[in-house]
Amino acid sequence: MTLSTPTRLRSFRRAERRILLAALDAVPAAKHGDVLRHREQWKRLGERLHPHEYPQFPSAAEVFDVARGVREAVSFGGRVEAALAGGRTGDAVALLEHTPGALLRRLDHLLRTGGGSAVLEAAERAAAHASGRVLLSLREHLQNRLAPVDRVFTNRHGKAWATPDTRSPLDEEALTRTLAILDEEITRRLPDPGELIVDPAVLDVALPLSGKSAAPGLGVLPRGSLSPVDGELLRFFVYWRQAARSTDYDLSALMLDATYDNPTHISWTSYGNDFATYSGDLTDAADGVSEFIDIRLPHASQPIVIPQVHVYAGERFDEAAEAFFGYMTRDAVQEGRPFEPRTVRMKSDLRGSGRIALPLVFLRGDDGAWRVKWLHLYLSGHPAFNQVEGNRVTTSLLVRSIVERDHLRVGYLADLLRSKASAGGHVTYIGLETPPGLPEGARVYTPATLHELIPA
Numbered sequence: 001m002t003l004s005t006p007t008r009l010r011s012f013r014r015a016e017r018r019i020l021l022a023a024l025d026a027v028p029a030a031k032h033g034d035v036l037r038h039r040e041q042w043k044r045l046g047e048r049l050h051p052h053e054y055p056q057f058p059s060a061a062e063v064f065d066v067a068r069g070v071r072e073a074v075s076f077g078g079r080v081e082a083a084l085a086g087g088r089t090g091d092a093v094a095l096l097e098h099t100p101g102a103l104l105r106r107l108d109h110l111l112r113t114g115g116g117s118a119v120l121e122a123a124e125r126a127a128a129h130a131s132g133r134v135l136l137s138l139r140e141h142l143q144n145r146l147a148p149v150d151r152v153f154t155n156r157h158g159k160a161w162a163t164p165d166t167r168s169p170l171d172e173e174a175l176t177r178t179l180a181i182l183d184e185e186i187t188r189r190l191p192d193p194g195e196l197i198v199d200p201a202v203l204d205v206a207l208p209l210s211g212k213s214a215a216p217g218l219g220v221l222p223r224g225s226l227s228p229v230d231g232e233l234l235r236f237f238v239y240w241r242q243a244a245r246s247t248d249y250d251l252s253a254l255m256l257d258a259t260y261d262n263p264t265h266i267s268w269t270s271y272g273n274d275f276a277t278y279s280g281d282l283t284d285a286a287d288g289v290s291e292f293i294d295i296r297l298p299h300a301s302q303p304i305v306i307p308q309v310h311v312y313a314g315e316r317f318d319e320a321a322e323a324f325f326g327y328m329t330r331d332a333v334q335e336g337r338p339f340e341p342r343t344v345r346m347k348s349d350l351r352g353s354g355r356i357a358l359p360l361v362f363l364r365g366d367d368g369a370w371r372v373k374w375l376h377l378y379l380s381g382h383p384a385f386n387q388v389e390g391n392r393v394t395t396s397l398l399v400r401s402i403v404e405r406d407h408l409r410v411g412y413l414a415d416l417l418r419s420k421a422s423a424g425g426h427v428t429y430i431g432l433e434t435p436p437g438l439p440e441g442a443r444v445y446t447p448a449t450l451h452e453l454i455p456a
Contacts, residue, residue, distance in 0.1 A: 080092050096122070105138070107123055108170065111170050226371050227371060246313070254388055260400045261396075307359065360372050
């Protein structure tokens with residue numbers, strides 16, 4: 001039984017009540033503050049257990065007194081916050097050492113409060129007991145503190161917002177030591193790769209540190225991943241089929257200069273410019289329809305291209321019968337139908353709850369080469385009539401924050417694995433897809449299985 005979701009509670013026999021109350025009586029009083037997160041469920045449980053009929057379990061009765069507001073209790077997080085607010089960093093560290101993951105998640109704050117070597121020593125002890133995902137997430141966070149960029153917050157639905165990082169910088173020596181602690185612990189947990197073979201094309205794929213960073217589809221990579229873009233003609237496409245109501249989606253593209261300013265756009269309100277063309281506006285999708293935008297990359301006057309899909313009217317992305325976005329690359333002289341399956345490089349389902357989709361961004365580097373960075377973001381937008389002109393500022397700020405963030409990529413783990421590689425034994429291969437000719441028993445990691453490479 002769990003109280004994290006609404007639960008229909010049955011009546012309990014007296015023997016069952018004694019067992020449950022005895023278990024609650026053993027819970028330390030310091031944990032009673034956690035009851036407040038699910039107060040109403042605890043009240044309903046108390047009505048079934050009749051705790052005050054069992055005076056031999058006084059601590060269990062206090063749990064339900066907290067739920068009813070008869071007794072005050074401070075949560076674990078509240079006690080940590082109180083210690084930090086009072087300048088008692090040592091007390092906060094002493095509390096957090098019992099929960100290594102929580103200590104590491106608050107490490108930035110602890111270092112900024114002047115805890116010094118005591119905080120670093122506690123972090124080193126905690127690193128040995130925290131999960132691999134916590135260690136890698138902290139590593140990515142701290143490497144972005146070396147050259148601060150805007151902070152980005154993303155929920156499991158792909159909705160995000162960015163804000164300037166106003167936190168004071170971390171001490172460089174403490175930051176360097178913390179990164180070394182994390183690298184050492186992560187390396188220790190990685191498996192012996194034996195003979196390691198890494199496809200260079202996979203090095204810029206972002207590590208899937210959470211399950212909320214990518215949508216299902218073809219050739220889809222986690223948020224923050226970078227890939228080269230080949231070909232002279234880039235074609236975005238969106239396909240949708242409405243379920244019950246007439247539905248109008250609009251494919252658009254926002255173009256920005258290197259400073260994320262001087263915007264131009266392609267959409268149903270602006271069909272073309274010197275290097276981009278829009279296929280045309282379709283407003284009903286009973287049988288399924290597609291829209292396209294062509295970008296002639298060698299002639300692009302702006303180095304940042306952000307494709308977008310707007311819900312102008314009708315069903316949201318998660319209400320439509322089908323909805324997906326993708327892109328193709330072609331040679332400029334290539335003939336053929338508007339949609340050529342063999343030229344598709346990526347196709348991703350659109351299922352976010354927002355009304356504006358930002359699947360990815362295309363970037364031209366100083367060397368003139370184009371690359372794509374995966375975003376997997378959704379903006380809330382308006383209930384209807386969304387268009388590219390109305391979200392230019394929000395889009396440019398959010399995309400800039402994602403682009404400038406230094407995501408932790410496969411190349412990081414590959415470097416750590418090389419330090420453990422040996423000439424004999426088994427073979428470990430990391431790449432975008434499984435190549436032919438690998439020896440039997442080889443360990444293979446592709447984007448679909450990269451999560452298995454993340455240490456426990």
